[in-house]
Amino acid sequence: MKNGESSYSRFLSGDKYALDELIRDYKDGLIFYLYSIVGDIQKAEDFAIDTFIKLYTDRPSFRGESAFKTWLYTIGRNIAYDSMRRRPKFTEVPLDDAHDISEAASLEKEYIKDEDKLVLRRAIRKLKPEYSQILYLVYIEGFDNSEAGDIMKKSGKQVRDLLYRAKGALKKELEKEGFVYEEL
Amino acid sequence: MRSYKEIADIVREQGDAILGRRKIRARRIKRISCAVSGLCAAVIIGAAVWHNSALRNVTGPDSVKIPSEITTETAAVTTEAAAVTTASTVVTEARITSAKTATTRTSVTTQTAINDVQTSTKNAVTYQPVTTAIPVRTTTAAVITGTSNVNAQTTTLTERPGNTSATDPHGGEEIAPATTEPCNLTGTVPTVSEITSQTTTIAEISPEDGPVTTSNTGASEIIVTTVPEEGSTVIAVSDEEAIKEHFSEITFSQRTYTYDRSVDYKPDLTMYMPFDNYWLQAVDETSGTAYTAKTQLYMPETGEKDHIWLKFDKKKEYCLYTVKG
Numbered sequence: 314m315k316n317g318e319s320s321y322s323r324f325l326s327g328d329k330y331a332l333d334e335l336i337r338d339y340k341d342g343l344i345f346y347l348y349s350i351v352g353d354i355q356k357a358e359d360f361a362i363d364t365f366i367k368l369y370t371d372r373p374s375f376r377g378e379s380a381f382k383t384w385l386y387t388i389g390r391n392i393a394y395d396s397m398r399r400r401p402k403f404t405e406v407p408l409d410d411a412h413d414i415s416e417a418a419s420l421e422k423e424y425i426k427d428e429d430k431l432v433l434r435r436a437i438r439k440l441k442p443e444y445s446q447i448l449y450l451v452y453i454e455g456f457d458n459s460e461a462g463d464i465m466k467k468s469g470k471q472v473r474d475l476l477y478r479a480k481g482a483l484k485k486e487l488e489k490e491g492f493v494y495e496e497l
Numbered sequence: 498m499r500s501y502k503e504i505a506d507i508v509r510e511q512g513d514a515i516l517g518r519r520k521i522r523a524r525r526i527k528r529i530s531c532a533v534s535g536l537c538a539a540v541i542i543g544a545a546v547w548h549n550s551a552l553r554n555v556t557g558p559d560s561v562k563i564p565s566e567i568t569t570e571t572a573a574v575t576t577e578a579a580a581v582t583t584a585s586t587v588v589t590e591a592r593i594t595s596a597k598t599a600t601t602r603t604s605v606t607t608q609t610a611i612n613d614v615q616t617s618t619k620n621a622v623t624y625q626p627v628t629t630a631i632p633v634r635t636t637t638a639a640v641i642t643g644t645s646n647v648n649a650q651t652t653t654l655t656e657r658p659g660n661t662s663a664t665d666p667h668g669g670e671e672i673a674p675a676t677t678e679p680c681n682l683t684g685t686v687p688t689v690s691e692i693t694s695q696t697t698t699i700a701e702i703s704p705e706d707g708p709v710t711t712s713n714t715g716a717s718e719i720i721v722t723t724v725p726e727e728g729s730t731v732i733a734v735s736d737e738e739a740i741k742e743h744f745s746e747i748t749f750s751q752r753t754y755t756y757d758r759s760v761d762y763k764p765d766l767t768m769y770m771p772f773d774n775y776w777l778q779a780v781d782e783t784s785g786t787a788y789t790a791k792t793q794l795y796m797p798e799t800g801e802k803d804h805i806w807l808k809f810d811k812k813k814e815y816c817l818y819t820v821k822g
Binding site: 329332333336337340341344354358361362365366369370 | 498499501502504505507508509511512515516519
């Protein structure tokens with residue numbers, strides 16, 4: 314996390330290659346987080362690119378009130394929500410693009426090395442976007458409740474309630490598939 | 498999913514494009530704002546100049562003067578004004594001198610005028626020997642000769658010094674030579690007849706050049722003027738005797754009238770002759786009323802030329818003469 318802050322500071326100082334370091338370190342996690350929001354890996358990737366473009370063009374100041382990753386994910390989430398608010402809610406996907414779903418699954422498999430986490434991610438993807446977000450942030454990305462609340466613009470109690478309901482929904486989903494996740 | 502290098506290239510490319518568009522947009526906004534500001538400033542300055550009359554008179558760089566030049570110009574104007582005042586004073590003094598020395602001009606001119614009168618008048622005129630003109634201040638006790646050219650319709654008075662009994666506080670004072678013009682009286686009088694008069698006037702001039710009391714002396718005055726058959730005319734007269742003799746015989750259209758003093762003329766009316774010989778003043782000693790007017794003698798209607806009236810201020814009339822017999 315400290316590397317992200319220092320890289321961004323160097324980028325603000327004029328080091329253009331510092332942005333490459335940020336993209337390299339936070340690209341995948343941001344894309345999969347946005348994927349939990351929009352449910353489309355291509356859109357998630359586009360939103361991630363838009364997030365880095367915003368850092369490149371607007372150069373927002375990072376005040377250090379939270380972790381750099383939390384701040385970056387918050388920017389990505391806002392961009393994703395703004396874009397989804399502007400675009401139509403349902404878009405038609407051509408049949409030629411149907412392979413993207415399997416591609417997303419393969420990408421998740423690359424990103425989530427742990428097999429249990431991979432099964433868990435598949436089950437999370439079937440949940441509501443709000444449950445999916447909080448479960449991804451807490452159980453996949455490793456954020457605590459406060460950081461997850463900062464990203465999702467929710468208070469600690471809301472995060473706890475949301476996380477409780479998300480765990481119940483995930484447990485039911487895993488039981489449907491015959492899996493029992495002990496940490497839930 | 499694209500690699501981080503591809504994403505970095507996309508971010509850099511799209512980011513530069515966005516920054517380029519922002520620069521172009523900012524430059525366009527700045528240019529438009531500068532143009533609008535310039536137009537507004539021009540409009541404001543134009544309106545200010547249009548409503549300011551002081552700035553409207555400024556025609557060019559030559560009309561703009563620095564304050565030091567303005568101060569110098571003002572000083573020059575002041576000096577010029579002083580010079581003008583001085584010149585005016587000099588001119589005034591010269592005129593005064595000319596007026597005071599009008600009677601001492603030349604004897605030659607007087608002699609010439611007398612010769613002209615001798616050859617043109619009907620009545621014989623006797624002249625006393627002309628004394629030599631002395632360039633000193635004298636009084637108006639002078640032999641006044643008046644000539645009038647009938648055809649030219651002009652009246653000329655010429656004076657020459659004569660015997661005087663008046664005392665002048667400025668007598669004997671040398672006077673600087675001054676150029677004076679002859680006493681010419683020019684009027685637009687219809688031509689009817691020629692009148693010749695011989696009078697002698699002695700006047701006492703007060704130090705203030707005020708009205709003088711005239712009396713008859715041995716000096717002679719000849720007034721040649723033209724009297725209309727109708728209306729009035731203005732002639733230069735000195736006193737009642739002169740007028741009496743002046744109008745003793747007047748010929749109107751081949752007929753000669755002989756006039757006598759009017760019965761209405763008050764013997765207590767004292768006449769004064771001003772210094773310039775143009776105005777006749779009279780004081781009715783009975784009533785104390787003073788009259789001042791040009792000696793306006795007018796004749797009655799045509800065919801009734803049995804009276805000659807003297808009119809003051811178009812109000813007071815005195816019948817000076819009536820036809821004899």
